[in-house]
Amino acid sequence: MKRPSILISKILCAIIISAFMSCNDQPKEQDPKEPVKPVVLAPPEIVPISQAKNMYDSYEKRRVPLIQRYEDSINKITKRDEEFHVGRFVYYDYKTIKQYLEYIEQEAADAGVEISTLRLYYSNYPNEEYFPQSKEPIKHPRQNSIMLSPTYNDGKRDYLFYIAQGAKGKQAVPMNNSFEPINEGYSNNNDPNTKAYASFAPTTSTPKAVPAILQGQESLTLNRGTGVPPPKNQ
Incomplete structure (x- = not known):
């Protein structure tokens, strides 16, 4: 007759432990004195990565060669040996x-x-x-x-x-x-x-x-x- 009582005790202990753990898992209420951190939205001027890449490549194609040719011509006229590298950023x-x-x-x-x-x-x-x-x-x-x-x-x-x-x-x-x-x-x-x-x-x-x-x-x-x-x- 002792076995059922032991089984019931174990079940009750399990229920109590489970209830205690579930109470601890519940989110804490926010302290009303704590300031709420505002969410910063992305400005509409941000462009997609694909567009940034496209504009970078366009500068590489349409501007870098012109600058390079001009600066190389200056080196030739002034007889400078140094190599000129066009800046990118x-x-x-x-x-x-x-x-x-x-x-x-x-x-x-x-x-x-x-x-x-x-x-x-x-x-x-x-x-x-x-x-x-x-x-x-x-x-x-x-x-x-x-x-x-x-x-x-x-x-x-x-x-x-x-x-x-x-x-x-x-x-x-x-x-x-x-x-x-x-x-x-x-x-x-x-x-x-x-x-x-x-x-x-x-x-x-x-x-x-x-x-x-x-x-x-x-x-x-x-x-x-x-x-x-x-x-x-x-």
Whole structure:
């Protein structure tokens, strides 16, 4: 008569253990104090891999040979022995890009403007030893590169800009699409023959600018990426 009672005890133990484990398996309720992480949607500008490959190959076919022939002709004229390799991409450390975006947002906010676009300019290092104004050495003459530069919108159009120090703090000084200062009402104290204005915050109805002297020229344009090929990792 003891066997049935032992069997019943084992069954009851199994049921209790199973119930206990199923309770532990249930998902925990989220703490209402914990912030819900938002889901970031993919921007519509992302292209399929097949399309990226197609555009890469198109550049290889339609642009690389033209650049190669031109640079080879320069080597022939100047009697240079070095082989020229056409660059295919430029890269930056991801942390550098994050720091750059935070920096330009900070400087734009301090100057009272809002960044409207981020331009990526095609560029080329001059065939010189140094940049003429800064005297900075040119590491990779003749190689293509890119420059990143923010713009702000005044209600009519986007402007490239740099930061200068005015009487009331930092000011956004607009430039045209070719990185040239806009002479009409915009300049800094580096040019004593032109007026300087300190109020450039974009508005839908543009107020009269207030004359002031601007100090310095703080660039927001990013370059100095690494081009491949060549040289790699330099």
